[in-house]
Amino acid sequence: xxxxxxxxxxxxxxxxxxxxxxxEHTPTPTGPAPAARPGADARPSAEVIRxxxxxxxxxxxxxxxxxxxxxxxxxxxxEGRRYLDLLSGYSALNFGHxxxxxxxxxxxxxxxxxxxxxxxxxxxxxxxxxxxxxxxxLDVTLPxxxxxxxxxxxxxxxRKWAYEVKGVPADRATVVxxxxxFHGRTTTIVSFSTDPxxxxxxxxFTPGFRVVPYNDLGALEAAVDETTAAVxxxxxxxxxxxxxxxxxxxxxxxxxTRAANTLFVADEIQSGLGRTGRTLAVEHENVTPDxxxxxxxxxxxxxxVSAVVGRRDVMRVLxxxxxxxxxxxxxxxxxxxxxxxxxxxxxxxxERATRLGAVLExxxxxxxxxxxxxxxxxxLWAGLDIDPAVGTGREISERLMARxxxxxxxxxxxxxxxxxxxxxxxxxxxxxxxxxxxxAG
Numbered sequence: 001x002x003x004x005x006x007x008x009x010x011x012x013x014x015x016x017x018x019x020x021x022x023x024e025h026t027p028t029p030t031g032p033a034p035a036a037r038p039g040a041d042a043r044p045s046a047e048v049i050r051x052x053x054x055x056x057x058x059x060x061x062x063x064x065x066x067x068x069x070x071x072x073x074x075x076x077x078x079e080g081r082r083y084l085d086l087l088s089g090y091s092a093l094n095f096g097h098x099x100x101x102x103x104x105x106x107x108x109x110x111x112x113x114x115x116x117x118x119x120x121x122x123x124x125x126x127x128x129x130x131x132x133x134x135x136x137x138l139d140v141t142l143p144x145x146x147x148x149x150x151x152x153x154x155x156x157x158x159r160k161w162a163y164e165v166k167g168v169p170a171d172r173a174t175v176v177x178x179x180x181x182f183h184g185r186t187t188t189i190v191s192f193s194t195d196p197x198x199x200x201x202x203x204x205f206t207p208g209f210r211v212v213p214y215n216d217l218g219a220l221e222a223a224v225d226e227t228t229a230a231v232x233x234x235x236x237x238x239x240x241x242x243x244x245x246x247x248x249x250x251x252x253x254x255x256x257t258r259a260a261n262t263l264f265v266a267d268e269i270q271s272g273l274g275r276t277g278r279t280l281a282v283e284h285e286n287v288t289p290d291x292x293x294x295x296x297x298x299x300x301x302x303x304x305v306s307a308v309v310g311r312r313d314v315m316r317v318l319x320x321x322x323x324x325x326x327x328x329x330x331x332x333x334x335x336x337x338x339x340x341x342x343x344x345x346x347x348x349x350x351e352r353a354t355r356l357g358a359v360l361e362x363x364x365x366x367x368x369x370x371x372x373x374x375x376x377x378x379x380l381w382a383g384l385d386i387d388p389a390v391g392t393g394r395e396i397s398e399r400l401m402a403r404x405x406x407x408x409x410x411x412x413x414x415x416x417x418x419x420x421x422x423x424x425x426x427x428x429x430x431x432x433x434x435x436x437x438x439x440a441g
């Protein structure tokens with residue numbers, strides 16, 4: 001099967017070399033290691049991992065695989081073993097590794113201009129803003145780099161809007177958020193996290209947040225009052241295990257916020273840009289928030305790009321000097337972001353997520369009661385609650401890695417599946433077959 005890109009080229013969905021079959025995965029490779037590629041670390045995996053352990057802060061616990069190259073849905077480690085990527089960089093790689101349209105956009109821009117800072121105009125940023133307005137149905141873009149920056153920026157915009165427009169007394173603005181949220185790991189953001197791993201040991205915390213249960217409209221409405229600047233929620237909670245709210249929840253949040261003259265801020269950093277079968281996950285309920293937060297896939301897996309996109313009357317509370325970022329809106333990021341928008345404009349990837357999501361669910365459904373307690377899925381995104389008797393999420397992730405699949409655990413015995421939207425149906429079916437063999441025996 002193939003995908004036709006926006007420049008008219010046809011790309012094989014698997015993006016794996018046509019003659020290469022998935023390697024048999026064993027704890028250690030057999031035969032000589034492949035020759036190191038130019039620019040690659042020539043050391044074997046075990047040595048690279050030891051060097052990382054010695055030289056890096058231990059703020060991650062990665063699986064013991066050292067990736068040296070990737071294309072499409074496939075990655076290869078330094079010993080030459082190949083794996084199917086079912087994580088997609090937490091949705092940063094919605095279009096797969098090194099999508100040719102995105103790589104070409106980056107190469108073309110690298111040959112012309114990479115950074116100006118916002119001290120000057122550049123010839124790419126206006127196009128990015130126009131494209132994001134078209135994509136979201138909103139008006140004005142604030143370009144940043146990382147997802148956490150987008151969230152922090154939205155909080156600042158909401159507070160300033162509350163003081164200047166809504167009339168909240170100075171320094172009394174509140175933001176309502178949901179239990180189990182994940183919006184990043186800056187000091188302000190972990191101040192309203194309910195995950196002790198993200199929060200403990202990092203106080204004192206920033207005040208001004210009210211936490212309510214996710215998917216509980218009554219609790220949310222009760223928390224909103226005359227001081228509330230915004231309600232900030234993920235349309236689907238990714239880090240929490242792909243938690244999908246009841247039908248009507250997002251529409252209800254929109255109605256509550258509209259009635260209370262409060263902003264609705266949707267964090268679409270993981271859920272947006274095709275992952276759930278729509279451009280934005282809020283579109284499943286025909287909802288338009290006041291501010292939408294984008295990131296991850298907006299950079300095409302090439303450069304970090306994020307954005308706050310919002311109503312013109314809300315965004316105009318920012319004035320020169322009040323907020324910024326040296327790399328925010330740089331020409332390289334804008335060029336890649338425009339290419340991402342071009343891929344989404346046809347609706348092809350959204351349709352693929354819907355169609356392949358049905359395949360994913362059809363293959364997951366028979367596993368419930370056979371090593372799988374339950375699953376949640378929307379589009380090409382799923383959270384799987386593994387029976388603890390079968391293993392922890394980490395143990396299952398390591399067993400799947402041994403079978404040639406890369407996933408990531410979260411919260412005990414839950415694993416997340418988020419394959420690139422370019423994955424082939426046969427690849428997806430075979431992958432879930434390996435999941436079945438791992439959890440059901």
